[in-house]
Amino acid sequence: MPVRFGIVVFPGTWSDRDCAHAVALAGSEAVTLWHADRELAGVDCVILPGGFAYGDYLRAGAIAAHAPIIAAVRSFAAAGGPVLGICNGFQVLCEAGLLPGALLRNRSLQFRCQWTGLRVEGRPTPFTAGLAPATPLRIPISHGEGRYHADPDTIAGLELGGRVVLRYVDARGAATPDANPNGSLHNIAGIASAAGNVVGMMPHPERACEALLGSADGLGMFRAVAAARLGAARSR
Amino acid sequence: MTDVRVGRYLAVTLGGATADVAERVTAMCERLLCNGVIEEFRFSLRDEAGSEPAG
Numbered sequence: 679m680p681v682r683f684g685i686v687v688f689p690g691t692w693s694d695r696d697c698a699h700a701v702a703l704a705g706s707e708a709v710t711l712w713h714a715d716r717e718l719a720g721v722d723c724v725i726l727p728g729g730f731a732y733g734d735y736l737r738a739g740a741i742a743a744h745a746p747i748i749a750a751v752r753s754f755a756a757a758g759g760p761v762l763g764i765c766n767g768f769q770v771l772c773e774a775g776l777l778p779g780a781l782l783r784n785r786s787l788q789f790r791c792q793w794t795g796l797r798v799e800g801r802p803t804p805f806t807a808g809l810a811p812a813t814p815l816r817i818p819i820s821h822g823e824g825r826y827h828a829d830p831d832t833i834a835g836l837e838l839g840g841r842v843v844l845r846y847v848d849a850r851g852a853a854t855p856d857a858n859p860n861g862s863l864h865n866i867a868g869i870a871s872a873a874g875n876v877v878g879m880m881p882h883p884e885r886a887c888e889a890l891l892g893s894a895d896g897l898g899m900f901r902a903v904a905a906a907r908l909g910a911a912r913s914r
Numbered sequence: 915m916t917d918v919r920v921g922r923y924l925a926v927t928l929g930g931a932t933a934d935v936a937e938r939v940t941a942m943c944e945r946l947l948c949n950g951v952i953e954e955f956r957f958s959l960r961d962e963a964g965s966e967p968a969g
């Protein structure tokens with residue numbers, strides 16, 4: 679039985695179909711979940727995709743963090759279920775308190791749509807376990823508010839706990855200022871929850887799943903969670 | 915000029931009892947209107963005539 683990925687759609691979400699396409703390429707099944715739903719339809723993994731949920735009024739992700747389905751996502755995450763927030767989904771997870779910190783306006787004050795290099799590091803997560811590329815992942819960003827920010831104690835805790843799982847790096851794997859597309863503290867591109875099962879990232883792995891379109895480096899993240907869930911199912 | 919800040923100004927009209935209005939506004943700010951990671955808030959209360967409510 680294929681692993682079932684629940685893809686949450688809020689009004690204004692726009693990367694849900696790309697995510698469903700990536701899930702299919704990874705050999706899994708995509709299940710669309712509506713923001714007003716209160717249940718997750720028995721999915722194995724939840725993805726909060728990119729977009730502008732509820733128009734990002736007030737702050738990016740702020741209204742979506744109070745949507746009915748978030749209570750179900752919160753319970754799912756508390757029970758150890760894998761949750762991935764991509765771009766706007768990362769902003770929603772931060773606003774919901776499922777991940778620490780916040781995403782501020784890009785340092786450039788401009789929307790940035792470009793390729794980035796990402797180093798996979800830190801503790802294993804359902805989305806990065808087994809990913810040990812010799813070269814940085816090539817995955818694009820597409821956001822105006824992606825500058826990761828948190829207070830110094832939180833940043834130190836993330837670093838010490840191995841919870842920075844993706845970092846913007848140059849072609850040689852160095853986290854330089856030039857490799858940082860938005861001014862994120864410590865070049866942070868993605869972080870994990872304390873338990874490791876909730877991950878938020880600004881880059882879009884679902885848009886890097888076919889070499890024809892420039893990169894297939896994102897596909898590994900969908901395959902990783904599928905492999906982990908199938909492994910867990912077999913061991914039960 | 916040594917500094918300039920751009921903030922967000924919200925005018926919220928409340929119905930119901932006035933006894934716990936400060937607590938209600940504080941809860942609104944903490945739960946939704948303000949993100950404590952990157953923002954701070956302060957508020958003042960006026961009655962419909964525009965004056966500070968008594969008590």
